[in-house]
Amino acid sequence: MSWLYTGAMSLNVTPSSALLLFSGGQDSASCLAWALNRYDRVETIGFEYGQRHEVEMRARLDVRRRMAALDPEWARRLGDDHVVDLTGYGMLAESALTADRAIEMDTSGLPSTFVPGRNLVFLTVASALAYRRGHSVMVGGMCETDFSGYPDCRRETLDALQASLTLGLECEMTIETPLMALTKAQTWELAQALGGDRLVELIRIYTHTCYRGDRDALHVWGYGCGDCPACELREAGWHAWQSMGANP
Ligand code: ZN
Numbered sequence: 001m002s003w004l005y006t007g008a009m010s011l012n013v014t015p016s017s018a019l020l021l022f023s024g025g026q027d028s029a030s031c032l033a034w035a036l037n038r039y040d041r042v043e044t045i046g047f048e049y050g051q052r053h054e055v056e057m058r059a060r061l062d063v064r065r066r067m068a069a070l071d072p073e074w075a076r077r078l079g080d081d082h083v084v085d086l087t088g089y090g091m092l093a094e095s096a097l098t099a100d101r102a103i104e105m106d107t108s109g110l111p112s113t114f115v116p117g118r119n120l121v122f123l124t125v126a127s128a129l130a131y132r133r134g135h136s137v138m139v140g141g142m143c144e145t146d147f148s149g150y151p152d153c154r155r156e157t158l159d160a161l162q163a164s165l166t167l168g169l170e171c172e173m174t175i176e177t178p179l180m181a182l183t184k185a186q187t188w189e190l191a192q193a194l195g196g197d198r199l200v201e202l203i204r205i206y207t208h209t210c211y212r213g214d215r216d217a218l219h220v221w222g223y224g225c226g227d228c229p230a231c232e233l234r235e236a237g238w239h240a241w242q243s244m245g246a247n248p
Helices: 002-010 026-038 055-070 072-077 087-092 118-133 155-169 184-206 229-243
Strands: 017-021 041-048 078-085 137-139 174-176
Touching: 017 026, 017 118, 026 041, 026 055, 026 072, 026 137, 026 184, 041 055, 041 118, 055 072, 055 078, 055 184, 072 078, 078 118, 118 137, 118 155, 155 174, 184 229
Parallel strands: 017 041, 017 137, 041 078, 137 174
Antiparallel strands: none
16 A cells, blocks of 8 residues: 555656636635646536536636636636536435525534535545546645534545545545635635736626525625525625735
């Protein structure tokens, strides 16, 4: 087993391409900008798993197109988009995100929006595509700071999965999580640094985060119902960033 890790460590080459888990939300859009700055080719993957709102799937194509329009180099680097049907998994892992249940805390302290094993499933499925398409890096917007306590967002979980995938595929597979240690305010700051005011405005208006799929009202922090956990987090992050002296 150890030779695999030794082999991986000796690969002293910066990977030139990556596969990004892209939902069309604020976090994965920020990760897309990060990846487009870093890799020569970036492909995106999204998952249909029975979300109550198709708005998320529409947002991701819109954000991709508008991101490419911001910078000719980003346009050149942005590769194919892939959508994988995981509705069977969604039915299995039914929760408030995929069924008509109220968003609340359950007895284990996790919000009912928790979809058991979601990131493990997404990354494992994505690794099959990454393997076929020649990517040794996957990028995801998981974050363990401002988040709702999802255990599959922890870096520790992803380190274990990364080791499993590297062994199971018998080739190095790295999971990059550029937002892992960032607060939502710092994620806005990152977007500002990567793409300036135009990227911040793109993310504010065109990304979608709201669990309820609400796009009726545009708030200063973007569209959403304003009172689901995702909206509350996004709103709080925006205001925290503003109070840090942001200048969008
Ligand atoms: Zn909402």
